[in-house]
Amino acid sequence: MSIHWADVIAEKLEKSGPHTIATGITPSGPVHIGNMREVMTAEAVFRALKDRGVDVRLIYVADTFDRLRRLYPFLPESFKEHIGKPLSEIPCPTGCCGSYADHFLNPFLESMERLGIKPEVYRADVLYKQGKFVEAIKTALCRRDDIARILKEVSGREVPAGWSPFQVICTSCGRTNTSRVTGYDPLNETVSYECDCGSRGVVSMRGGGKLVWRVDWPARWPIFRVTIEPFGKDHATAGGSYDTGKRISEEIYGYPAPYPIVYEWIHLKGVGAMHSSTGVAVTIQEMLDVVPPEVLRYLIIRNKPEKHIEFEPGMGLLNLVDEYDQRKGDDRALQLSTLRASGPFEIPFRHMVTAVQIARGDEAQLFKALQRSGYDISRREEILGRAHNVEKWLERYAPDYVKFQVHETLPAAVNNLTPEERQALGILADHLDNKTAAEIHDQVYAVAKECNLDSKKFFQAIYLAFLGDRQGPKAGWFLASLDREFVKERLREAANRKI
Ligand SMILES: [Zn+2]
Numbered sequence: 163m164s165i166h167w168a169d170v171i172a173e174k175l176e177k178s179g180p181h182t183i184a185t186g187i188t189p190s191g192p193v194h195i196g197n198m199r200e201v202m203t204a205e206a207v208f209r210a211l212k213d214r215g216v217d218v219r220l221i222y223v224a225d226t227f228d229r230l231r232r233l234y235p236f237l238p239e240s241f242k243e244h245i246g247k248p249l250s251e252i253p254c255p256t257g258c259c260g261s262y263a264d265h266f267l268n269p270f271l272e273s274m275e276r277l278g279i280k281p282e283v284y285r286a287d288v289l290y291k292q293g294k295f296v297e298a299i300k301t302a303l304c305r306r307d308d309i310a311r312i313l314k315e316v317s318g319r320e321v322p323a324g325w326s327p328f329q330v331i332c333t334s335c336g337r338t339n340t341s342r343v344t345g346y347d348p349l350n351e352t353v354s355y356e357c358d359c360g361s362r363g364v365v366s367m368r369g370g371g372k373l374v375w376r377v378d379w380p381a382r383w384p385i386f387r388v389t390i391e392p393f394g395k396d397h398a399t400a401g402g403s404y405d406t407g408k409r410i411s412e413e414i415y416g417y418p419a420p421y422p423i424v425y426e427w428i429h430l431k432g433v434g435a436m437h438s439s440t441g442v443a444v445t446i447q448e449m450l451d452v453v454p455p456e457v458l459r460y461l462i463i464r465n466k467p468e469k470h471i472e473f474e475p476g477m478g479l480l481n482l483v484d485e486y487d488q489r490k491g492d493d494r495a496l497q498l499s500t501l502r503a504s505g506p507f508e509i510p511f512r513h514m515v516t517a518v519q520i521a522r523g524d525e526a527q528l529f530k531a532l533q534r535s536g537y538d539i540s541r542r543e544e545i546l547g548r549a550h551n552v553e554k555w556l557e558r559y560a561p562d563y564v565k566f567q568v569h570e571t572l573p574a575a576v577n578n579l580t581p582e583e584r585q586a587l588g589i590l591a592d593h594l595d596n597k598t599a600a601e602i603h604d605q606v607y608a609v610a611k612e613c614n615l616d617s618k619k620f621f622q623a624i625y626l627a628f629l630g631d632r633q634g635p636k637a638g639w640f641l642a643s644l645d646r647e648f649v650k651e652r653l654r655e656a657a658n659r660k661i
C-alpha cells in the first residue's frame with residue numbers, strides 16, 4: 163500500500179523539527195472550499211508530524227492588512243471609494259460586524275472550528291500595529307536596492323522608479339496604492355510619504371503601513387520561525403512570490419525558506435476554478451450545510467495536494483459521503499479526516515435521502531422511517547445533522563431524478579397493475595444486488611423482455627409502486643438512489659399484493 167502524502171512529508175521532515183506550519187488567507191471575500199484546501203493540507207501534515215512525536219505548531223495569519231484590490235461583484239457600488247484601503251480599516255459591507263476583514267474572517271474561523279482545525283490565529287493588521295514587523299521593515303527599507311535586484315533577477319521585472327518595499331497608508335485618504343515613500347527614519351521608526359490625494363506626512367512603522375506582499379511573506383517566516391508552508395500554485399510559478407520570497411528570506415533576512423507544499427485548485431464541476439473574486443465559489447458555510455465536516459476533510463485529505471480536485475456537488479457528493487461512511491477509501495486518509503471517536507456513521511447517505519423525503523420535515527417521522535429500516539437511531543444529534551445536510555442538498559444540488567415523494571406505504575394504485583406486471587416487479591427485486599444505476603436500468607429492460615412486457619408499461623409499474631404515479635425520474639438512477647433493501651421490499655410487496 164502506498165504511504166499517504168502527509169506521512170511522506172512528515173517522514174522527510176521529522177528529523178529537522180521542531181516545526182511551525184504556516185497558513186495565510188486574505189479575507190477579501192467569502193472564503194470558499196478552494197481556500198480551505200490550504201488549512202486542510204497544513205492540518206494533515208500537522209497531524210502526521212504529531213503522530214511521529216514531532217514538536218509542531220500550526221499557525222494561521224489572516225492577511226487583514228492587505229488592501230481591497232477592486233470592486234468585487236458581491237460588493238455595493240459605494241465600496242468603490244474603499245479600493246486601495248487595508249481590509250481591516252474598511253467598514254463591514256453589510257454593517258453586521260467590526261470591519262470588512264472581520265466580515266469574511268469570522269465565518270471562516272467558525273468553519274475551521276467545525277472542521278476540527280485549531281491553528282493559532284494571528285491578524286496581520288494587529289501584528290503590524292503591535293510592531294512585530296518593525297525590524298523587518300527597517301531591514302527592507304535599508305536594503306531596498308538589494309531587494310529590487312532580487313526581484314528583477316528572479317521575476318525578470320524591473321521595479322518602477324521610486325518603488326519601495328513599504329506601502330504607507332495615507333493618513334488623509336486611507337489608501338496604500340496612491341502613496342509614495344519619500345524617506346525613512348530608522349531611529350524614530352517612521353516613514354515619510356506623499357500621496358496622489360495631495361497629502362504628505364510621516365507615519366509610524368507600527369501600523370502606518372505594510373510591506374509589499376513579496377517582501378511581507380518572507381518577512382514573516384523568521385518572525386514565526388516558519389518551517390513548512392502550503393500555498394496555491396499561483397505563488398509557485400517560476401519567478402513567482404515563493405521564488406522571490408526564498409531569495410529575500412535567505413539573502414535579506416538570513417533565514418531559510420520554509421518547506422513548500424504547493425496545492426492545486428478545487429474546481430466546481432461544470433463551473434470552473436473557485437475564486438472568491440469572481441463569485442465562482444461555494445463558501446465553506448454553504449458546503450458545511452450540505453457535507454458533514456469529516457467528509458469535507460476527506461474530500462481534500464484523500465487527494466495529493468498537487469492533484470486538482472473536481473468537486474461535483476450533485477451525485478458526486480452523495481458518492482463521496484458513502485465512500486467515507488463505508489470506509490471504502492484509503493485507510494490513512496480516512497483516519498486523518500476523522501473527527502469523532504464515535505466511529506463511522508451507520509446510516510447510508512442514500513438512505514438518509516430517502517428517509518428525509520419520506521419524513522418531509524417531520525423529525526418524529528424521520529426517526530420512525532429510519533427505525534423501520536432497522537437502523538440504530540441513538541446518535542440523534544448526528545442523525546439530525548445529516549438530515550439537515552440532506553435537506554440542503556436536495557434544495558441546492560440534488561439532480562431532479564432523486565427528488566420525489568416516495569409513498570410511505572405501498573400505493574393503492576398498484577391494484578391497477580396486471581398480474582404479469584406485478585410478477586415482473588418481483589423478478590426485478592431478485593436482480594438488484596451489487597448493481598450500478600446503469601445496470602439497474604438495463605435490468606429493467608431485461609426483466610420486461612423476459613416477461614413479455616412493454617418496457618414503457620413496466621417503467622410505469624415501478625413508478626406506481628413507489629410514487630403512486632405513472633411517471634417519475636430515470637428509473638435506474640432513481641432506484642439506485644434509494645436504499646437497496648427498501649427497494650427490494652417494496653417491489654416484493656407490490657408483487658405479492660392480493661387483489
Ligand atoms: Zn459584517
Ligand SMILES: [Zn+2]
Nearest residue numbers: 332335357359
Ligand atoms: Zn492620500
